Amino acid sequence: MxxxxxxxxxxxxxxxxxxxxxxxxxxxxxxxxxxxxxxxxxxxxxxxxxxxxxxxxxxxxxxxxxxxxEHIVERHMDKDKAIERAVELFNDEKYWEAHEALESVWKGAVGTEKNILNGIILIAAAFVHDEKDEGEICLSILQRAKKKLESTGGVYHGINVEVIADRVSKIINSGRIKRFTI
Structure with a gap:
């Protein structure tokens, strides 16, 4: 990359x-x-x-x-480090890499944690499409992220899930894509 x-x-x-x-x-x-x-x-x-x-x-x-x-290869990191790295990448507008960093954690997760991770991965994927001027695809993927995050809440590894779910909802409701940090 x-x-x-x-x-x-x-x-x-x-x-x-x-x-x-x-x-x-x-x-x-x-x-x-x-x-x-x-x-x-x-x-x-x-x-x-x-x-x-x-x-x-x-x-x-x-x-x-x-x-x-960066030469991108699938690396195994412990869960905490992978999530911390993904947040850094996301907040540095490196959405594709953030998505990749979270994927191995998501694969091993269950229940609410899996939904939170999937929601964040989908937000990153949506923002990748926004970076390619594919707004309709971005909004469609954000709809999927919203569904994953609806049943969750609280704070996950320092990420305020309710805040990001609210931001996603505002983007969907306005139709105006505004990328944010997590």
Whole structure:
């Protein structure tokens, strides 16, 4: 995952940025997707064996200065660390990575905890779609998140579930997507 600094782009630019990235890196590198948050332009990439990731980042720097690069692999973290990491990623507008960090915890959860985790994962997924200027998809996924969070409440690992459920409801009711921190 490559993150470039976002100095002036909006989610409406995601498709054009995707095409530009593909043009810059050539055929050997796969650029699957692009997303635009307030802080970052994010590219989901696959680098062929033998290619240095720094070379990829250098090529993409023609779009905007690099912010970070991370090779995404499924890592096993203990539950508390995974949730803490997911919150950090979510609050740093790295929604895809937040979703990935929570998935292993969600798979092992049951009952209310599983619903809370699924709700947060769905919010992150919705915001990924918003970063691609896919507002209708974002709102649809937020509807699913709302259903998961409706039967829950309280505080979960420092996350005020009632507050985020209320924020999701306000977005759905207004039809105006406003990303938030958790």
């Amino acid at each position: 490559v993150h470039l600094q976002n100095r002036s782009h909006t989610p409406k630019d995601a498709t054009a940025l995707l095409y530009k990235a593909r043009e810059l890196v050539g055929r050997k590198v796969i650029v699957r997707d692009s997303r635009v948050s307030k802080k970052y332009i994010e590219f989901d990439t696959s680098v062929p064996d033998g290619m240095d990731a720094a070379e990829l980042v250098d090529k993409l720097a023609a779009i905007s200065p690099p912010a970070s690069y």
